[in-house]
Amino acid sequence: MISSLWRRAAAELLGTGLLVTVVVGSGIAAAQLSPDDVGVQLLENSIATALGLGVLILMLRPISGAHFNPVVTLADALLRGRSWREVPVYVAAQLVGAVGGTELANAMFAVPPAWSVKHRATTPHLLGEAVATAVLILLIFLLARTGQTYAAPAAIGAYIGAAYWFTSSTSFANPAVTVGRMFTNTFAGIAPASTPGFIAAQLAGAAIGLGLPVVLVPASRARAADAVIPERTLS
Template sequence: MTSNQQPLWRRAVAELLGTSLLVMIVVGSGIAAQQLSPHDVGLQLLQNSTATVLGLTVLILVLGPVSGAHFNPVVSLVDWILGRRSGTGLTLPELGTYVAAQTVGAISGSVIANAMFEVGTSISTKDRATTGHLLGEVVATAGLVLLIFSLAATKRGVLAAPAVGAYIGAAYWFTSSTSFANPAVTVGRIFSDTFAGIAPASVPGFVVAQLVGAAAGLGLLLILFPSAASTADDVVLPHSAGKASS
């Protein structure tokens, strides 16, 4: 940890809390949409995507200064990979801590969302792993990685909150998978048999597709923005601007 970074335990709490709240937003708004518009799937998706856009934007603004607001293992993984090139970004132990916190947070988010709407926590039966859906996850994740790291590389990280929120909102509609683009969130959504759920059998394919998408996004990033490695510490939101107290 450099002298101007938050301690790892605090960053882990921020990642756990942020990912938990993100999944609460996704699952909770999905349940609400089902209840409010039970016969209109298009309207359900509009309600679900609108809540996610607004909620994700706020979460990045609130927690970004603490941990960077990754809330996503592929973002943390790419941050670590880029950092190996320049001595920046996450270390391997920090990567493991971030991914563990994100995964625990995602599962807790589903459980809490279910409880808020008095829906029992159960394993989803919603199969999603078609060829089209998997291609959608590759595209959605590649675009997300390219967006986040290109903003950092061009010193526009201050735009990350609205830009990432807007991209995910758009990707709900232009990808067939509704843009999970996040292995932790994918795992968390197993635990809600509702509009936003995903069956366990679909999860491995989704995660592999997300990793392929992350690799594609990283490749495009290095082609378009060769200096991106030096700005890994500024992803998603710059979070090392001032010395933190322990």
């Protein structure tokens, strides 16, 4: 069956990889097309990311649930009862996919592989990452608990597109994406020294976001849902 763990892991690797390819590739293109206007660069990057993420969720959620994000996978295990044996498989696939997606974007634009030198780990950036991740987890699990998962592709894509602008960190909100973006010294990159702080902020934000759906929609009122973004079993 297509829902076996290795196929779900392959979907997570592919989805995370393509997501990071969209983020990094559109960032490189934006810097080339609008070299003198950082605001336009961010607009181009955020629109491409929002649209690409929505498409990837729609395409791959029937197979793996379309997490593409270790904090979503951890939250799914904690709140929805996903098997803990699947968590390290999902996370490993997401990390490998993220690095591969960055290198694919670099190759498409003939950018030499290099560590990013873009330092981002200031206190405002870390606060922005905590907020971005908390609201992302809140959004995903409120959709699940209120039976509105049909809206997930559009809602999550729209939120990430908006969060590029209203958070100081431009909303990575994803440890795998953060790791992947270390490997490109371009518009979307993040310096390795900034990565631990970003991941810590993302985990803290996820913990906050994890508690809010339980408070806002108690289990007794939650509609049945198979997963965060439910996958279906396909033959």
